[in-house]
Structure formats: structure tokens, C-alpha cells
Amino acid sequence: MMDYIALVILGCTIVTFIPRLIPALFIDKLNFPPKAEKFLNLIPYTALAALICPGVLTVDNQLWYIGLIGAVVAAGLAWKKVPLGAIVILTVVVLISVYSIVPLF
Amino acid sequence: MSRKEKFIEGAKKGIPITFGYVPMGIGYAAIAIKAGMTPLETISMSFLVYAGAGQIIAASMVLSGATAMAIILTNFVVNLRYFVMSTCVLNQVEESNLPLNILAAHVTVDESFAMFSLSEDSSIWVYLGIAITAWLSWCLGAGIGVVILDLLPVIVTNSFNISLYALFVAILIPAIKESKQIALLVLITAVLNVVLGQFLGNWSLIVSTLVGAAVGMYIVDDEYVLGSDE
Numbered sequence A: 001m002m003d004y005i006a007l008v009i010l011g012c013t014i015v016t017f018i019p020r021l022i023p024a025l026f027i028d029k030l031n032f033p034p035k036a037e038k039f040l041n042l043i044p045y046t047a048l049a050a051l052i053c054p055g056v057l058t059v060d061n062q063l064w065y066i067g068l069i070g071a072v073v074a075a076g077l078a079w080k081k082v083p084l085g086a087i088v089i090l091t092v093v094v095l096i097s098v099y100s101i102v103p104l105f
Numbered sequence B: 001m002s003r004k005e006k007f008i009e010g011a012k013k014g015i016p017i018t019f020g021y022v023p024m025g026i027g028y029a030a031i032a033i034k035a036g037m038t039p040l041e042t043i044s045m046s047f048l049v050y051a052g053a054g055q056i057i058a059a060s061m062v063l064s065g066a067t068a069m070a071i072i073l074t075n076f077v078v079n080l081r082y083f084v085m086s087t088c089v090l091n092q093v094e095e096s097n098l099p100l101n102i103l104a105a106h107v108t109v110d111e112s113f114a115m116f117s118l119s120e121d122s123s124i125w126v127y128l129g130i131a132i133t134a135w136l137s138w139c140l141g142a143g144i145g146v147v148i149l150d151l152l153p154v155i156v157t158n159s160f161n162i163s164l165y166a167l168f169v170a171i172l173i174p175a176i177k178e179s180k181q182i183a184l185l186v187l188i189t190a191v192l193n194v195v196l197g198q199f200l201g202n203w204s205l206i207v208s209t210l211v212g213a214a215v216g217m218y219i220v221d222d223e224y225v226l227g228s229d230e
Helices: A004-026 A034-052 A064-079 A084-104 B003-013 B015-034 B039-048 B052-063 B068-078 B081-092 B098-106 B110-117 B124-148 B154-160 B162-178 B180-219
Strands: none
Touching (some): A004 B081, A034 B081, A084 B015, A084 B162, B015 B039, B015 B154, B015 B162, B039 B052, B052 B068, B154 B162, B162 B180
């Protein structure tokens, strides 16, 4: 019987690598019907939506609004076209600041 | 330009990604260690799986005691998008061969794909420069995380947990800004996931991602879909 964590890592490695690998093997032969391509192209949006909501509210298990504040800050910065790396750093900095003032209330 | 110069040019372009990936990697390590994974397991997963969201979800599911099968299947669906991204990248590159394509496929993630797709470059070496820089910084983040986790105040590691979500939001916002249809689809999928979560637990992410994409077939015009202009 394989160790639980080792099984998780091995399994995730395989199922993550195969979708990446298939285009490398068949890139010259692949030709999707447009509908299948559209479906696959929509996955990033729906996956991100499902990843963010409600997961972002559990960034801190005790304080649900911490994640919400972070999401709103990141969204605001992205709306203003701040570069990706800077958005991440600034959002983390804002949250550290929020954590610093929470005990005051 | 020589291959080496192109690779270095790509690596320089990849530097902004590392600003996000190192803290994100530390945030991931915090969850993985909390879930009872060893430092070696934590770093190996970053090296082998290399999927930001997939890894955070896997570690969170380990923490909540999900079965290995549920975790692996969730990862499969969450990471299925790499199929599309890998296809786009490999369509774009020139002067490549099978071993390089396989390496490029493994290091394809949202950010390396997005950065390369939006550039004029078509060299496999530029792409590998961008993507390997990002990959190593993600592993470096996990490595730093398992070493300094005990030294960091809890408020800092807790704050790092937001970095992945900040990146998700930052990737989604431009698409939402550009298209009300995408914005609607994102809203529908988010609500669907919250509702289905009450009944399906860990499985709702898979189901709402696929059902959301199916709904999107009808409510999103072809012109707003990523990659459809190619």
C-alpha cells in the first residue's frame, strides 16, 4: 500500500503532465472541432471563477473578510492595469497591514 | 541571436513572474506543511506537478482529509486548461524539436503562457527562458517556505495565502473588463460553485468548472474567447 501523500503527488503529477504533454506529441496532427475548442477555451475563466469563489473567503479560517479585502484590492489594482507581480506584492502588503490593525478592534 | 542569448532574454522577461511566484510558493508551503507534508514532499510537488492552484487545492484537500482519488481527479480538471495553453504555445514556437516541446509543455502555466502569447516572439528558447525562470522561482518559493516558515510571523504567512488569489483575480479582471459576457459567466460559475459546494463538497469545483464552460458555449460570443483570434 502506497503512502497517501506519495500517491497524491504521483497522481497529480501524471494527470497534470498528460494534458500538457499531448499537444507536444501531436501538435502537427491535432485539429479540434471549433465547438470543442471553445469549450476548452472557456475552462480558464470558469476554473478561475470557481477557484476564487468561495475559496478566497477561507484564506483565513477565522476572519472571512481578510480574503475578501485581498480580492477587492487585487481587483482594483488589476483594473488600473498595475503589473501582475506588483499586484501580488501590494495585496500581500495590504493584508499584513490589515492584520496589524485587526487586534485594535 | 544565439540560443543562449534568446534564453537569457526570455529569463529577463520572466522576472516579474517571480515576484508573484516566490511569495505564492511560500504560501503553498505553509498550507502543505500544515497538512502534514514533509519539506521534501512539499518541494517535490512544486517541481513535479508545477500547478499553482492545483497544488494549493491538493494541499488543502489533504488538510481536510479528502481521498487521494478525489484530489487527483480535482487536479485533473483544474489543470485541464494547460492542455489549451500548451497547444497555443507549441503552435507559436519555431526551431523546436520533440524533447524541447516536452520540456516546454511541462513548464507551461497561466503566466508563462500569457506572457509568451502576448509577445511577438516565436523562439522556443525565449519561451523556455520565461517558463523555466517561473518554474524555478515557484520551487524556490516552496524551498524558502519550508525553511523559514517557523521564523515568519503568522500574519505574514497568512497574508501570503492571498497571493495566489490575487494572481487569479488579476488574470481574470482584464477579461471581465473587456467582455460583459465573460463577467456574467464568471458570476454564474462562482454562484454555481457556492451552491453546488453545499451538496457536492470537494467535487463542486470540477462540476461547476465544466457546467460553467458548457453554459459559456451559449452566453459568450466566439470573439471573446481566449485564443479564438488565432
